[in-house]
Amino acid sequence: MKTSIAILMLLSVVCHAQDSTTNYTQKYVWRALILTPGITHEVRLGPKITFVPTLQLGGGFVASGTRAGTLPGNSSGFYSSYYLNVVASAEGRYYYNIAKRLQQGKSINANSANYLSIGAISESAPFTEQYLSSIELARPDNDVGLRALWGLQRTYRRNFYLNLAAGVGVSTRGTGFAGSIQLGYTLPTRKR
Helix, strand or coil: CHHHHHHHHHHHHHHHCCCCCCCCCCCEEEEEECCCCEEEEEEECCCCEEEEEEEEEEEEEEEEEECCCCCHHHCCEEEEEEEEEEEEEEEEEEECCHHHHHHCCCCCCCCCEEEEEEEEEEECCCCEEEECCCCCCCCCCCEEEEEEEEEEEEECHHHEEEEEEEEEEEECCEEEEEEEEEEEEECCCCCC
């Protein structure tokens, strides 16, 4: 908790230290996600700061191998299942190199730049699951967490969207690595 408060305080200092005369980020950007179907909406809060809520379909694959004699009936084998759930997240992003990219003549279309973010994520319990064996494997329940990420976001020609992010997170399941890979399509909007 102390770490979260310290990060939020640092973010507020960075927000006030920005040049408020130039808006480097777009006013809003809508994206349709393909890899994990969903939608995201990015809204400008400041010259280099945006707010990004996302709603998408998530899921996972759970697998387990066993040795002979460890299960009833003295069986052995590989057991698996998969599930689908809903994932909602919201984060604040600070684009630290967007002005430099503009000065170098690189595209900042649809906020194409590197960023630091702090946000919250919530995952529902699976609304559908399929057991590919006679054994029920552990699956996640509802989960809520916070995460701090470093990310790289680009919108390429024909509005192809790529976002890679990695960092740390803390949730009801524990503390550890947090990250995401998003592929999608940036919906056309009017320029700044």
